[in-house]
Amino acid sequence: MLPKAETAYFAIADISGYTSFLAAVELDHAQDIIADFMDTVVKGLRPPFRLAKFEGDAAFVYTTAGNVDGSLLQDAIEGAYFKFRRRLRSVRQASTCECQACVAMGDLDFKFVVHHGEMVKQKMGGREELAGRDVILVHRLLKNTVAEKVGGRAYVLYSEAAMRAMGADPVAQGLIAHHETVDVIGDVTLWARDLDAAWREEDAQVRNEVTRGDAYATLEFDIAAPRETVWEYLSVPGQWRKWWDADDITEESGKGRRGVGTRNHCAHGNHTNIEETLDWRPVDYYTVGITLPIPGAPKIVMTRALLDGPDGTTHLELRVAKPKPKDKAFVDGAAAKFAERMTAGIARLRTMVEGRQFASSTAVEEPTMQPSTGRFLTEPVKSGAQR
The missing domain is CATH 3.30.530.20 (START domain)
Structure with a gap:
């Protein structure tokens, strides 16, 4: 039988500054730091999202849940980012290591791309993976020029299709209109939120x-x-x-x-x-x-x-x-x-x-998270010492 098409929200959480970070620092602590931050963000996205796979410096997540509330979905994205910022702050305060990786961890950040469309599940390399035009599009949208508009590397970029599916009014929410031209697909209307500005507002809010x-x-x-x-x-x-x-x-x-x-x-x-x-x-x-x-x-x-x-x-x-x-x-x-x-x-x-399973019964099996051993918190290394 041919795979059945399903409607889904797709999101990619991508680490900004990943390449330059790994190129200039101690790899043992660097990998632990990356794993720690990625674990924080992926857990923050669950639910409504499930992890489809890791892609180097990014996590690809999705949800095929029926009527996902748009406000809840946006809260999940921003909440995951806020958890990362709180984790970054607490780690920097707790770590006494002065290696280059621990000193430079503050240069890392996250950006998110969210799209809504169709997909199919297909067997590749012994496991099910997501495929389809919209899966390709959400990945292509990672390469964009939106950072010039928000003035930083921390943002969430929603496609017009995602905003429509959520029933959200991007203008009323103060999102920034953006356009990208994607090969084969053409012009795509997008809406961006500055996550660094959202974090500063959240952090300064009087509880x-x-x-x-x-x-x-x-x-x-x-x-x-x-x-x-x-x-x-x-x-x-x-x-x-x-x-x-x-x-x-x-x-x-x-x-x-x-x-x-x-x-x-x-x-x-x-x-x-x-x-x-x-x-x-x-x-x-x-x-x-x-x-x-x-x-x-x-x-x-x-x-x-x-x-x-x-x-x-x-x-x-x-x-x-x-x-x-x-x-x-x-x-x-x-x-x-x-x-x-x-x-x-x-x-x-x-x-x-109670006792209900809210995840899709046909969901792709989630890959195992790469654990962080926390060496950057417990085992300081001498700066510049490569292993």
């Missing part, structure tokens, strides 16, 4: 998290599903509506992208609760200010935090901020009703997500 220690009240639940899955069912209105007892949930975001400032209108009969997002850190937590349709009702601030539990489970904490003394009685009454509804809702959520 608004209700911590466990500061919470007035905390509801806790354990869910036998991955954190990313639970996050999706908590934050995407279409998924949230499946287990929560609202008649309807309408999302309002001026940028067409979920985050700080997003407002969710939760309708219950003739009444509507409004939740405004005050802090947004996928897939760790988000904080909302809840306004109930009651005259004089205070705004209730709550953080929904997701933590890793044992064996791939998720520990969910709903932390209510301390109210003003005059509002304590109201918050106590509202919290009691909320706890009852949430306990029933989580029971419904568990039936939906």
Whole structure:
């Protein structure tokens, strides 16, 4: 039988500065550093993406999941990059090695190319690989001139096809319009986001998290599903509506992208609760200010935090901020009703997500990640000593 075509999102995470880095530094620490950073990024992309293969200084990932939420997909790309930047910072602070590789690791960066189209799976060299015109295109798009527009090497470049499939408005999001001409394929419309600028904004953001220690009240639940899955069912209105007892949930975001400032209108009969997002850190937590349709009702601030539990489970904490003394009685009454509804809702959520396989049953087997031994953190070498 001929291979069946499937629709997919494709992405390539490519290390900027790879060639010059390896050419001028100690290879033992250099390879460990590269493996460490690549592992950080690939894990950050899962899910929605799966690893198809490593390609030297790049990782090729994809997802054939049905209706991938566009905001979640963009969060995955940017979140993976933010994890790399946090890892780079922590490694540079922790390492005492003064070899050329450890000194130069700050010159490394990442860029991403994302496309949407068709593919087929075919056997090559004893394993399945992805093939097709769109697979070729996403690889060709790595060679581009977008760095001149963003003024750096850290960016994500979305094809117009990817933006359409996500239902995203690139102009509203402030993305940079770009065009490339690709051999045989022709002119391709693209949209770029400066990831270095996005990182600086993320790093400078004042957090608004209700911590466990500061919470007035905390509801806790354990869910036998991955954190990313639970996050999706908590934050995407279409998924949230499946287990929560609202008649309807309408999302309002001026940028067409979920985050700080997003407002969710939760309708219950003739009444509507409004939740405004005050802090947004996928897939760790988000904080909302809840306004109930009651005259004089205070705004209730709550953080929904997701933590890793044992064996791939998720520990969910709903932390209510301390109210003003005059509002304590109201918050106590509202919290009691909320706890009852949430306990029933989580029971419904568990039936939906626990024990389910969300990856495609026809997915390509993922290659083994190259482990980092962490020698650049534990075994300093003399600068210039080649091995």
